[in-house]
Amino acid sequence: MTTAAFAARQGALAEAMKREGVDLLLLFGNNWHADHLRYAVDFGIQEGQGIALVHPDGSASLLLDDPAECERARSEGLSCDVVFAPALVREAKARLGRSGNRTIAAAPFHLLPYGLLHGDSDLRVNDGAKIVERLLMTKLEAEIACVRRAAQLADEGYAVFRAAARPGRKDYELIAEIEAFFRTKGVPENFMIIGVGGQEVRGMAPPGGKILKAGDMVTTELTPCFEGYYAQICRTLVVGEANEAQKRAFNVYLEAMVAGIATTKAGVTAASVAKAENDVFRKYGLGEYTTSEYTRVRGHGMGLFPDQKPQILEDVEIPLQAGMTIIVHPNTYHPEVGYLVLGDSVIVREGGCENLCGTPRELFSVQ
Amino acid sequence: MRRGLMAWDAQELPRAALEDRLSRLRARMGEEKLDAFIVYTNIARGAGVCWLTGFTPYWNEGLVLVPAQGAPLFATALSKRVAEWIASVMPQGEVVTTPKPPALIAEQLAKSGAVRVGVLELDGFPAGHAQTILAGAPGVELIDATAAFAAARAGMDPAERGLTLRADALARESLASLAAEAALDPLALVAACEQGARLGGAEECFITLAPDLGKPGGFLRADRPHAFGSAFALRVSVAYKGVWSRSARSFGKEPAAQAAFAQAEAAFARLALGPGETLAGALARVFAGCGQVKDWSAEQPRGSYPLAAVASADGAAEGFDPASPFVLNVELEVAGLRWRAARLLAPGG
Structure with a gap:
């Protein structure tokens, strides 16, 4: 990201550390949870694990246990000190020990290495969630610009997906095509799962080699990232012409998504958005299919992590704030046609939200 | 993911x-x-x-x-x-x-x-x-x-060995199929390489590139525009059914670099550990006359890590099992350029 945008992020982190009275912040990450490291030192970790030690003045050390990742970090010209630490926990612990009697916080706390907090000299480390979580959820305008670009890439990616989907192709061949497209656009990561088939399909997963055939519904969520920031789109297509049941079902999901998006604005809770979506299903006698038996969430936050807080569920009372980026997706199983998805990414604003996805809200048909 | x-x-x-x-x-x-x-x-x-x-x-x-x-x-x-x-x-x-x-x-x-x-x-x-x-x-x-x-x-079993060889084949073939020397756009090259691996059934594929082997610097992700120098390298890491291998190749645009790189590549392909021979010894032996070995490391699965450094030029890594397949990463100085490569060595197979 641009130097100015990264500086803004560093400033926000420094301010949060000061507010919480923290002298040293330890952030842990890997290719699954890369968000904390990315936020603080702008490094997208791919292999191994890393720990960033961040000081209130913005200076930081990045410890990496993979030599190639360490070489890459140095070549990327990060502003922090990069250290190869094959014994990652031991190195981090030694550095914390040398830092003296300071107030140390760490995140994500539950994933911290056990050896860091236990052993001969137990360190006192506080949960740093208060410092980091809000920053990850509520974006600066520079961050929103990245999410907006990621959403454009998601739109372009879905156009490639539609063009790639045709009878006789294997599900993983579609993914190969999408990924190649994203690489040409400089997208290093994409969260993507897929469903192929009919009423028997209960969800999406990585591809297993299914061959597309006429009548199949093909569901996917594409989640490319730009400068580390993810945006998602969920769409369903039918191989051949959609039948009446598929069209009928799609209209329920469309109404639910529109209701969810219409409810989304600063100040309302995540629960309110989920309720708006689920009420539509209940209106059509499909309330059962809004439960965890059939669906995970009705949307979620996105940013440096593709599936971050807040989860859009009827029991999540987190108030939405201006600057949050979320996807509203009433994805679930439909008893007549199988698993169906539809979702758009939005930015929460005062009084409403800004839609980021431009792909038509249609049940697509491919030949 | x-x-x-x-x-x-x-x-x-x-x-x-x-x-x-x-x-x-x-x-x-x-x-x-x-x-x-x-x-x-x-x-x-x-x-x-x-x-x-x-x-x-x-x-x-x-x-x-x-x-x-x-x-x-x-x-x-x-x-x-x-x-x-x-x-x-x-x-x-x-x-x-x-x-x-x-x-x-x-x-x-x-x-x-x-x-x-x-x-x-x-x-x-x-x-x-x-x-x-x-x-x-x-x-x-x-x-x-x-x-x-x-x-x-300890000792890779035949099933894991088979999956490792398949991952390796995907990585190698994706690199071999590239018309790399003529490529102008690094991102397009990375995309073609990844598409090849995924079409072959790769579960995951990480590609990094060293855009200019005439300058210092490591393998970078293709998440921003890069300009190729007169020589460059691609490193492909592929997972197949949860098992990983890597392959890396250097490409020269000028005939002199192409000839020197081809010689180094042929030597690397011949590399096999002799009885009781160390990796450092084997590298010095096969690359004699090609160029100076600047750095190397060997990787194998270890614990929860799909590939981890188990031996290296600086002696820092340990745990190498010479009887099981391993990825060998090498950097040579060849004709005033760096030559970077990686391949799987599968002893006994």
Whole structure:
């Protein structure tokens, strides 16, 4: 990201550390949870694990246990000190020990290495969630610009997906095509799962080699990232012409998504958005299919992590704030046609939200 | 995340191979007087659980509990609806989806009366999970059993060897098919390479590039525009059914560099460890007359890491098993340029 945008992020982190009275912040990450490291030192970790030690003045050390990742970090010209630490926990612990009697916080706390907090000299480390979580959820305008670009890439990616989907192709061949497209656009990561088939399909997963055939519904969520920031789109297509049941079902999901998006604005809770979506299903006698038996969430936050807080569920009372980026997706199983998805990414604003996805809200048909 | 082909093939990974692995781990557990064994997994550290069960989570995390008897239990926070899919691609173990996998593991440990519980890489085990287990199963003692796991896993079995060779073939073939010397756009080259690997069934593919071998610098991700120098290199890391290999090649645009690189490549292809020979010795031998060896490292699966440095030029890495396949990364100085390459060496095969 641009130097100015990264500086803004560093400033926000420094301010949060000061507010919480923290002298040293330890952030842990890997290719699954890369968000904390990315936020603080702008490094997208791919292999191994890393720990960033961040000081209130913005200076930081990045410890990496993979030599190639360490070489890459140095070549990327990060502003922090990069250290190869094959014994990652031991190195981090030694550095914390040398830092003296300071107030140390760490995140994500539950994933911290056990050896860091236990052993001969137990360190006192506080949960740093208060410092980091809000920053990850509520974006600066520079961050929103990245999410907006990621959403454009998601739109372009879905156009490639539609063009790639045709009878006789294997599900993983579609993914190969999408990924190649994203690489040409400089997208290093994409969260993507897929469903192929009919009423028997209960969800999406990585591809297993299914061959597309006429009548199949093909569901996917594409989640490319730009400068580390993810945006998602969920769409369903039918191989051949959609039948009446598929069209009928799609209209329920469309109404639910529109209701969810219409409810989304600063100040309302995540629960309110989920309720708006689920009420539509209940209106059509499909309330059962809004439960965890059939669906995970009705949307979620996105940013440096593709599936971050807040989860859009009827029991999540987190108030939405201006600057949050979320996807509203009433994805679930439909008893007549199988698993169906539809979702758009939005930015929460005062009084409403800004839609980021431009792909038509249609049940697509491919030949 | 893993988004390529994920499927179980009994020909490639027979249940008998997994049962044998489990027996080997249990034998070590017996020697160490462990009542149970816990292995953690996520997409960055999936090798331990993959070796035991054949499964790598495409996202999220999970824990495998190996009791003294009975089937291993895989507890994951992936959603309930995904359990059926996991069972279809995980040939060994029972799947339980739960929002709190460590709490479920604790419940099982408490029920079984386990006391000494071995953990793979206890130092790196998520502290929150450890606390939940210790709180939910009072009396349990967590013991670092990384060495016991390594001993059980020592010597790559034929199934893992087969998957490694397939991953390697995907990486090599994706690089071999490129018309790289004429390429102007690094991103397009990376895309073509990745597409080839994924069309061949790669579960995951990481590609990095060293855009200008005439200058210092390492392999970079293709997430921003790069301009190629007169020589450049691509490094392809491929996962196939949870097992990883890497391949890297250098490409010269000028005839002189092409000739020098071809000579180095031919020498590298001939490399094999002689009886009792060290890696450093073998490298010096095959590259004599090609260029000066500047750096090298060898990688093999270790614990939960799919590939980890096990030997290196500076002597810092350890744990190398010369009888099992390994990835060898090399950097030479050739004709005033750096020449970077990586290949799988599969002794005895």
